[in-house]
Amino acid sequence: MTRPAPRIELRQAAYEVMASATAQQLPREAGGILLGYQEDANVVVTHALVVDGQGASTHRYVRDDVKANTLLTEFLALRADDDPTGYVGEWHSHPAPSGPSPTDLAAMRAMAREHDGPIALLVYAPGGTDPFSGLIARRQRWGPVTGKTATVLPPPQRFKALGPLPKGAVRPDGAVFISYRQTDGSPQAESIENLLRAAGLVVWRDHTDLRAGTTTDRLEQALTQGLSAAVLVVTPDIVHSNIVRERELPRLLQLDEDPAFSLCIANKTASAGSDTRCDYDAPDRLLRLAPSRTLADKKQSNMLQPSGESEIVRDLLMHRVEQRKPAIRSQNRAFTIRVQTRPAPFAMDAGEDDLHIRIRAASDGRLPLREGLQRLQTTLPLTSDAVYAAGAQTVRVFGGAHLSVALALGAALPETKIGNVEVVDTRGARWTSVQRGDDPLTSELHTQSVDLEQAQSPDSHDRVAIFLSLTANPDQTAFEQLLHEYSDGFAAAAVISVAGEDRLDPREAARLSTAAAQQIKALAAHSGRAEVHLAFHGPYTMALLIGRCLNTLRTVVYEWDGAPPGKPRYTPALVLEPGVTSGPITEVLLDQ
Incomplete structure (x- = not known):
């Protein structure tokens, strides 16, 4: 025997x-x-x-x-x-x-x-x-x-064997899944998440979107119920992540077999003896795929270089446009962007819009968060290129935003690059950049110079202050405070206001936004193409339309700040220079 x-x-x-x-x-x-x-x-x-x-x-x-x-x-x-x-x-x-x-x-x-x-x-x-x-x-x-x-x-498998992907696991307008090891990958995952959201891509990430229940079951739902792309963040500690290695990665590789899905690898593992070159063999090694080159043969972005994150954002934006472009052209429909700067973002935001721009708002909501504006500074040029690549004749914007963000978004969709922009307000009315034949012509803009009391310095000749108010009977208190507080002074100051009905008619949007931009440019030109310090008061729809017409100016944009109560003031938020390579946002001025 x-x-x-x-x-x-x-x-x-x-x-x-x-x-x-x-x-x-x-x-x-x-x-x-x-x-x-x-x-x-x-x-x-x-x-x-x-x-x-x-x-x-x-x-x-x-x-x-x-x-x-x-x-x-x-x-x-x-x-x-x-x-x-x-x-x-x-x-x-x-x-x-x-x-x-x-x-x-x-x-x-x-x-x-x-x-x-x-x-x-x-x-x-x-x-x-x-x-x-x-x-x-x-x-x-x-x-x-x-x-x-x-x-x-060997020990038994910790997780059930994966079955085939269900129908609808890949969705062109679905969220981007971020896979990472929490111990050393959280900062990188958060940074990529915020950049993708600022660029207009909806993100699924465990710390905000993992609902109550068994973790593996919830992950399986997220991985099989409609994703458009994923980012795999590879850090040294990922070698210890059972969830990434045995549950998330196998599903992501399945999804990546579909051409409509895009898997990006954010590699933050350094090569021996270098702080700036990543080890392109590390993902396969750390995730126990070696000696195969499953991940090494895919494009990897070097997260040890400042350009690594932008590369991922650009790749995923262009992937998104590639998936949406056929429908845009065959249906001759508008390219749609939804923007919000106050509510907290979630993966459930994913919908039929082509892009969904979200930035983290300050806790009190009064002002945008400095970090959020910095992310927008990085992503707006990429978003602008993606919108242009879509080839749509019209860009339609929904939602709402801080006025500085609306002006910046408009500057990223300039009239020299995008033919027609429509902004849909909360009532569903369209404010369009193309003048309509039914403009009631009930409102007109008037410009009034403001006498300056402070002493001027040599630098004053390079700056003009403008208060643009598109509401009836504007309160100029905060603007007057701005003129008083600005230590170096201005060469000139003016108030551009609207006369007519109490509320603007959306049909007037094209005429009034063009007229406002022309008057701002004229005031700047009168002082030798001076830098414009713009305090805007009016609907965000008009801020966006005016922003797209300021392409020849350097504009310091202010946000209204009502705190403390009874002492409203305008706070400098950002600098817009749409005509330069790094624009439209070239500097973030908020200090919080």
């Missing part, structure tokens, strides 16, 4: 140590010692320790015996006196699929001569269908050592 092969039963903790160490050391061999206990002729491995190899290479591992003995002593010192766990063998890795070598076999026989019980050898070679090879060596009663091939029983 043939006896069954002895078994080496591998527990989860031991497996994780070996797999993680192997991933981190590839393409060099790694290794160490095994701890556990004997069950008849079998060995149960409960723990594994990593021991540095002396001159480890791609085909050689020799453990440091002194270090091994120290680690073993420290481990056993923490165990209870009646704990049967002890030394049961050795392990090491092979970079390519292969079993124990003749050198391994000889070393194990030599080690078995010095022990009374069975000694196990585990060779871990990732990449094969059966990555573990096992051997149990034992000294017999009269001295000879025998070695038998052992059956290795």
